[in-house]
């Protein structure tokens with residue numbers, strides 16, 4: 001026989017982890033069940049009904065009336081690239097932030113779309129100052145301004161979004177917001193806040209497997225896309241072509257990831273069942289209990305409370321402790337996933353998610369107890385019992 005022989009493999013049995021890192025988060029059993037639903041064709045009338053429902057549920061979750069609201073096939077980065085590649089035309093200028101990992105990814109995508117990148121600066125771990133954004137807009141006169149609403153690399157929530165969108169609109173720039181880690185977790189109001197384009201992901205606060213990623217565009221932003229002279233350089237993500245499938249016509253462009261769309265539908269139904277305001281409040285309450293626990297045990301948050309992101313909690317690594325060894329021990333001893341820092345904050349912070357179905361009291365008590373235990377075993381000066389006590393008290 002020529003060619004490879006079949007590799008020896010076992011039936012799939014991954015460990016049962018508790019996912020409290022920067023994503024993916026624990027998937028709700030209802031979503032897992034929806035994924036076992038038999039497929040229909042992606043142009044089946046019953047699937048068209050599912051598509052309409054997903055679009056309506058996305059509008060509810062984004063707080064928008066935008067007609068142009070769809071799940072993009074692919075992970076959050078696909079929705080991100082769809083936003084940037086369509087809205088930014090070659091030769092145009094995009095203003096992006098430097099205060100985290102995902103602003104850097106925006107810059108990279110803008111360059112690949114043929115744009116010129118200019119930046120507005122803030123240190124990693126701090127939000128953008130509206131005055132700095134205003135100055136950068138005045139200096140560079142960009143066509144598009146992108147910002148990250150919830151920076152998963154730093155645990156910073158960008159406050160006062162309307163101040164940024166008003167400034168951008170005052171300079172005729174369209175605003176693209178990265179809402180991957182805010183959607184379904186912390187307050188996000190696309191229409192009221194004047195966001196022109198928002199993209200998101202499934203596996204953060206929606207607790208859905210990655211694969212179909214929310215995107216919404218205002219009429220003005222979509223008009224710009226449809227009026228482009230140069231076609232979008234990506235055929236797959238060209239929204240003027242995707243309009244044929246998700247718009248009135250319902251004609252074939254590419255085969256929708258049917259199972260991921262089922263999953264997203266169920267994840268969004270969970271948001272609607274809970275109610276968006278109650279869901280934001282739950283994330284805030286559980287992140288507060290987590291903060292109470294880590295502080296009482298003797299650790300420090302890396303972010304000030306005015307811009308602390310409930311869905312991603314940045315906790316300072318105590319002196320003399322190796323963050324990677326802590327994360328590995330949590331996985332090994334407790335089947336618990338959290339993450340270390342990235343970029344400018346590598347080695348300085350733990351990133352503890354509190355997202356969607358993972359944002360539950362039992363998980364928060366668990367993460368505080370397990371983290372305290374592992375840190376104590378590594379000789380850090382922490383009081384795990386005080387941590388657990390404070391978390392319990394905060395949850396009462």
Ligand SMILES: *Cc1c(COP(=O)(O)O)cnc(C)c1O
Nearest residue numbers: 075076077102150152180181201
């Ligand atoms: C996770 C994330 C992304 C990228 O999403 P993927 O699903 O990993 O492609 C983009 N922006 C932010 C803020 C994220 O947290």
